[in-house]
Amino acid sequence: xxxASVQSSAPGKVILFGEHAVVYGQPAIAVPVSEVEARAxxxxxxxxxxxxxxxxxLGQRFTLSEAPPQDPLAVAARLTLSRLAAPVPDAKIIxxxxxxxxxxxxxxAAVSTAIVRALAEFLxxxxxPADVSELVFEVEKIxxxxxxxxxxxxxAYEQPIYFVRTATxxxxxxxxxxxxxxxxxxxxxxxxxxxxxxxxxxxxxxxxARYETLFERIxxxxxxxxxxxxxxxxxxxxxxxDDNHALLIQLGVxxxxxxxxxxxxxxAGALGAKLSGAGQGGNMLALxxxxxAEDVTGxxxxxxxxxxxxxxxx
Ligand code: PMV
Numbered sequence: 001x002x003x004a005s006v007q008s009s010a011p012g013k014v015i016l017f018g019e020h021a022v023v024y025g026q027p028a029i030a031v032p033v034s035e036v037e038a039r040a041x042x043x044x045x046x047x048x049x050x051x052x053x054x055x056x057x058l059g060q061r062f063t064l065s066e067a068p069p070q071d072p073l074a075v076a077a078r079l080t081l082s083r084l085a086a087p088v089p090d091a092k093i094i095x096x097x098x099x100x101x102x103x104x105x106x107x108x109a110a111v112s113t114a115i116v117r118a119l120a121e122f123l124x125x126x127x128x129p130a131d132v133s134e135l136v137f138e139v140e141k142i143x144x145x146x147x148x149x150x151x152x153x154x155x156a157y158e159q160p161i162y163f164v165r166t167a168t169x170x171x172x173x174x175x176x177x178x179x180x181x182x183x184x185x186x187x188x189x190x191x192x193x194x195x196x197x198x199x200x201x202x203x204x205x206x207x208x209a210r211y212e213t214l215f216e217r218i219x220x221x222x223x224x225x226x227x228x229x230x231x232x233x234x235x236x237x238x239x240x241x242d243d244n245h246a247l248l249i250q251l252g253v254x255x256x257x258x259x260x261x262x263x264x265x266x267x268a269g270a271l272g273a274k275l276s277g278a279g280q281g282g283n284m285l286a287l288x289x290x291x292x293a294e295d296v297t298g299x300x301x302x303x304x305x306x307x308x309x310x311x312x313x314x
Contacts, residue, residue: 003044008117009039015030036105084123104191104193136155145194185286187258200253238287271287
């Protein structure tokens with residue numbers, strides 16, 4: 001059967017509240033970041049050529065039949081075919097992404113989401129967000145070991161979410177009472193999620209009482225943050241972000257580079273700032289009023305940010 005080319009994309013994401021504690025059952029809030037994206041294009045290929053994958057940004061090019069069993073891109077394609085009980089089509093998948101890798105912006109989940117969506121659509125059987133999220137979660141396990149599931153969920157649904165790992169119902173989408181602006185800045189250093197999640201786990205095993213108290217308090221920021229987002233009390237989110245950052249320092253996942261960017265944003269008039277994602281490197285985010293967005297962006301660049309994104313949550 002001849003098929004037309006299709007293209008699908010998926011946004012990046014940032015975690016506003018609750019990273020790490022979310023792995024232990026606390027709630028977290030994440031929002032999509034559409035200023036960066038992963039894109040998968042699928043073109044029909046000659047009969048009997050099989051399915052090939054080209055990801056120039058990641059330096060990868062292979063056919064599905066030759067791909068290493070644990071290659072995340074290939075796993076995303078295989079899981080989609082298996083979910084749809086579809087034979088391997090003769091096609092080429094071209095993957096591109098403007099999302100920095102290992103920076104807490106959900107690059108891995110976005111690339112997988114774009115592949116799953118594009119392949120399902122190419123086969124004429126688009127999948128709903130819940131199914132996309134579930135398949136991408138399986139791929140995330142390769143990247144992260146024990147992911148909470150927040151990245152695949154916010155990226156597949158493309159809406160602000162309040163996420164609880166242990167919830168049996170679907171994700172809770174948050175309605176935003178008043179739009180707010182975030183400035184997201186990259187330290188340029190890698191944020192090794194798998195290693196940081198293991199580091200926190202080891203510390204938790206050494207001192208469960210202390211860590212569970214920290215997780216509970218971090219969860220309170222997500223609970224309170226959701227209420228403030230819904231009622232449009234934007235200014236109140238700033239101090240919650242500052243306090244969440246202080247507890248992430250106590251968890252041992254911040255770094256001098258992240259703290260410098262957080263301080264620079266606050267000094268330039270941000271309403272609040274914190275690291276976002278697994279920590280150590282990667283990105284931080286600052287909540288800004290419209291009149292301070294330029295100043296905060298400039299201050300973050302001045303303080304050494306390698307990449308700055310401005311996004312509005314609405
Ligand atoms: O992938 P990252 O860097 O956004 O980190 C995910 C957030 C963690 O809570 C640290 C891990 C997880 O699986 O939720």
